[in-house]
Amino acid sequence: MGRGPRGTRRSPGCGLPRLLRLVLLLSLARGVSGERDTDDLDVCATCHEHATCQQKEGKRICICNYGFWGNGRTRCVDKDECQFGATVICGDHTSCHNTPGGFYCICHAGYRATNNNRTFIPNDGTFCADIDECEDFGLCRHGGRCINTPGSFECYCMEGYVAKNGPEPFHPHMDATSCTEIDCGTPPEVPGAHIVGSYSSTPGGQAHYSCKEGFLSISGDRVSRCTALGVWEPPTLHCQEISCGSPPEVQNAILVGNPSSSQGGVAHYDCQEGFESPGGKIISVCTEKGSWSEITYACTEMVIEIHGVSVFNDTCVRWQISPERMNSEIMYLIHIERQQPDVVESVYEETFNVTTDSRIPEVCLHLQKGANYTMSISTAPPRRSVPAILGFRTAAEQTITNISVYNDTCLRWTSLKTANVAEMYLFHIWGQRWYQKAFVQEMIFNTTSSSQDPEICLDLHPGTSYNVSLQALSSALPVVIYLTTQITEPPLPEVDFFTVRGRPLPRFRLRKAKEINGPISSYQVLVLPLSLQSTFSCDSEGMTSFFGNASPADGYVAAEIPARDVPDDTLEISIGDRLYYGQYYNAPLKTGNEYCILLRITSEWNKVRRYSCAVWAEVKDSSLTAQQMVGVGLGSVAFVTILAFLSFSAV
Numbered sequence: 001m002g003r004g005p006r007g008t009r010r011s012p013g014c015g016l017p018r019l020l021r022l023v024l025l026l027s028l029a030r031g032v033s034g035e036r037d038t039d040d041l042d043v044c045a046t047c048h049e050h051a052t053c054q055q056k057e058g059k060r061i062c063i064c065n066y067g068f069w070g071n072g073r074t075r076c077v078d079k080d081e082c083q084f085g086a087t088v089i090c091g092d093h094t095s096c097h098n099t100p101g102g103f104y105c106i107c108h109a110g111y112r113a114t115n116n117n118r119t120f121i122p123n124d125g126t127f128c129a130d131i132d133e134c135e136d137f138g139l140c141r142h143g144g145r146c147i148n149t150p151g152s153f154e155c156y157c158m159e160g161y162v163a164k165n166g167p168e169p170f171h172p173h174m175d176a177t178s179c180t181e182i183d184c185g186t187p188p189e190v191p192g193a194h195i196v197g198s199y200s201s202t203p204g205g206q207a208h209y210s211c212k213e214g215f216l217s218i219s220g221d222r223v224s225r226c227t228a229l230g231v232w233e234p235p236t237l238h239c240q241e242i243s244c245g246s247p248p249e250v251q252n253a254i255l256v257g258n259p260s261s262s263q264g265g266v267a268h269y270d271c272q273e274g275f276e277s278p279g280g281k282i283i284s285v286c287t288e289k290g291s292w293s294e295i296t297y298a299c300t301e302m303v304i305e306i307h308g309v310s311v312f313n314d315t316c317v318r319w320q321i322s323p324e325r326m327n328s329e330i331m332y333l334i335h336i337e338r339q340q341p342d343v344v345e346s347v348y349e350e351t352f353n354v355t356t357d358s359r360i361p362e363v364c365l366h367l368q369k370g371a372n373y374t375m376s377i378s379t380a381p382p383r384r385s386v387p388a389i390l391g392f393r394t395a396a397e398q399t400i401t402n403i404s405v406y407n408d409t410c411l412r413w414t415s416l417k418t419a420n421v422a423e424m425y426l427f428h429i430w431g432q433r434w435y436q437k438a439f440v441q442e443m444i445f446n447t448t449s450s451s452q453d454p455e456i457c458l459d460l461h462p463g464t465s466y467n468v469s470l471q472a473l474s475s476a477l478p479v480v481i482y483l484t485t486q487i488t489e490p491p492l493p494e495v496d497f498f499t500v501r502g503r504p505l506p507r508f509r510l511r512k513a514k515e516i517n518g519p520i521s522s523y524q525v526l527v528l529p530l531s532l533q534s535t536f537s538c539d540s541e542g543m544t545s546f547f548g549n550a551s552p553a554d555g556y557v558a559a560e561i562p563a564r565d566v567p568d569d570t571l572e573i574s575i576g577d578r579l580y581y582g583q584y585y586n587a588p589l590k591t592g593n594e595y596c597i598l599l600r601i602t603s604e605w606n607k608v609r610r611y612s613c614a615v616w617a618e619v620k621d622s623s624l625t626a627q628q629m630v631g632v633g634l635g636s637v638a639f640v641t642i643l644a645f646l647s648f649s650a651v
Helices: 012-032 039-045 530-535 626-650
Strands: 051-056 059-064 094-099 102-107 111-113 128-130 144-149 152-157 161-164 178-181 193-196 206-211 215-219 223-225 238-241 253-256 266-271 282-285 303-312 316-322 330-339 348-356 362-364 372-379 384-386 388-393 400-406 410-415 423-433 436-449 455-457 465-472 479-484 498-501 508-511 520-529 556-562 570-573 595-605 608-620
Touching: 039 059, 102 111, 152 161, 206 215, 303 372, 303 388, 303 400, 316 372, 372 384, 388 479, 400 465, 400 479, 410 465, 508 595, 520 530, 530 595, 530 608, 556 570
Parallel strands: 303 384, 498 608
Antiparallel strands: 051 059, 094 102, 111 128, 144 152, 161 178, 193 206, 206 223, 215 238, 253 266, 266 282, 303 316, 303 479, 316 362, 330 348, 330 372, 372 388, 400 410, 410 455, 423 436, 423 465, 465 479, 508 570, 520 556, 520 595, 595 608
C-alpha cells in the first residue's frame, strides 16, 4: 500500500473497543457455563458502614441499620431520638442521651429508674419514680423533721425546736441551719406580782402569776405561755397596790391615830365619853379586796351598874360600879328616906349628890341612931344607871357592926353582945347574874356563935352578884350587904379532836360553852407550831394576829368570835379561809409545816380574865418516807389477811 511502517500508525483508541468486547464475551461465556452473577456481590460491597445488605424481591440491597437513616450505600446518618424531648422519649423526670444508632435515659436527681439501673431505655415500661429521701433517719439532723417533695426533700424543725443559723425549710447539704430546742427562759416580771409554783420554759409551758400581798388584781390573764417562737406571751395581769382610802366613820367613836390605808392597816376607834363597846375593841382592817372590813362592834350609851352596896362603920356606905373602864368623875344622886314606926311623923327625906372618880365610891352620912333607912343611889345625867336601893337600920338596936368581906366569899363582923354569950345569926342569900337572866341562887340558913368576931365562908358561885341579909336574933332589922364573886376558868371547850395529815382540813365545829363560872366574852382559834404544843400556856396574852406576829414560828390568833355571835347549836369554821374574824386574819396554813390548832374560851368580868383551852387538831406533814410506805403496805396486807382469817373462822 505503499505505506511503510511509518505510514501504517494505529490510532490509540483502536485497542479499547476490542478489550471491552473481549470482556463481554468472557462474561457471556461464564454465564453459559453456569457461574454466579457478580452484580449482587458488587452491591453488598458498596453498603455503608452503618448499613446492612439484605435481599428483597430477589435482589440484594443496602439498608441503614436501626438508628440510622439514608440510602444505605453512600449515606447512613445517625437518628437523634432525643430531638423530640426527654419527656416524650424517656418519660417524666428524665434526661435523654443520644448514641450512634441509639440512645439511653437517665433519671433526674431525686428519682430512680424502676428497673434499678442507672440507665434505661423505656421500651420495657421502665420509668423514673421519686426517691423518698426521708427514709434516711436523721437526714435533717437533731430536732429536724423531713418532708419528702417530688425529686427532693425539705427539712423543718420539729415542735419544740426552732431554726437557727439559717432559713427554714432547709437542706442539710446546702444550709447551715440547725434545730435547737426552744427555751423561753425566765418568764417576764409583772409589777406587783410574783410567779406561783413552778413553770416550764418549753413550748406550751405556763407561768401562773398572783398579785403580791398588798396588791389587788385589777384585770388581765394570770397566765403567760411559752410560745413556739421561744418567747413568752406578754402577761396581761395588772396588779394595783391596795389602798383602802380613809377609814370609815363610826358613830359615837373617834378614830385613833393615822392608820395606814395599805393592806393589813388597822384603824382603831375609841368610844366617845359616855359610850362604850361591850363586845370588844372597835377596829377595821384594810383587806386584800381594797376595802375596810366591816366593823362588828358599836359604841353604845354607857349604862352604869351600881352594885356591891354595903354599910360600914354603922353610918357609912360604899358601892362598886360596872364597867370599871369609866375613867372620869361621876356624879351620884343619893336619896335617903328614914322612917321610925314608933315615932309619930318620923318620915324624913333628903337628896344630895356626890362627885368622885373612885371605882369604889363611899360616903358617910349623919344618920339617926336606931332608925330604918332606905337609900337609893343613881348617877346624874348625862350618864344613865339602874338605881341601887339599900335598906338598913342604924346601930342603936343593932348587935352587928363592921361587917366585911374577905377571900371573895367569906364574911366577918363584930358582935356587940356580951362575950361568951351565944348568938344565933340568920342568913338569907340571893344571887343573880346580869349575863344569865335565868340564874337564881337562894339560900336560907342560920348559925350560932359566941365569938365577938364571928366568921363564915359561904358556898357561892363564881361570877355572881349576891345580896346577903344577915340578922342577929337579938336585932330588930338585918344588915344587908352586896358582894360579887370573881369569875373562874370557863369550862373546857367541847371539841372533836382531829389528826390531819396533809390537806384539806376538815371544817371545825364550834360548840357554845355554858356560862357556869362567869360570862364568856369570846372564842379564839389559835394556830401554833406543833413543837410548841407542850410548852404553850392557855392564859398567854402575847399572841397577836397573823400580820402582827413577829415570826410565824411563834403562833398566831386565826379568828376571834364574840360569844354573842355563836349560835346555841354549833358554828362551823374552816381553818385558812382567808377571812377576817374580828381583827384577826384566818391565814392559810403553809404546806409542809406541822401545826397544833387550839380553841380558847375567854371569860372577862370586873377586870379579870380567865381562859380555858382544848387542842382541836394536830396537822402533820402527809409526805411518807420509803420505809413508811413499805410499813403502810405491809400493814395493809396484814389487815387484809386478818379479815380473811376471821371470815373463814366465821364460816
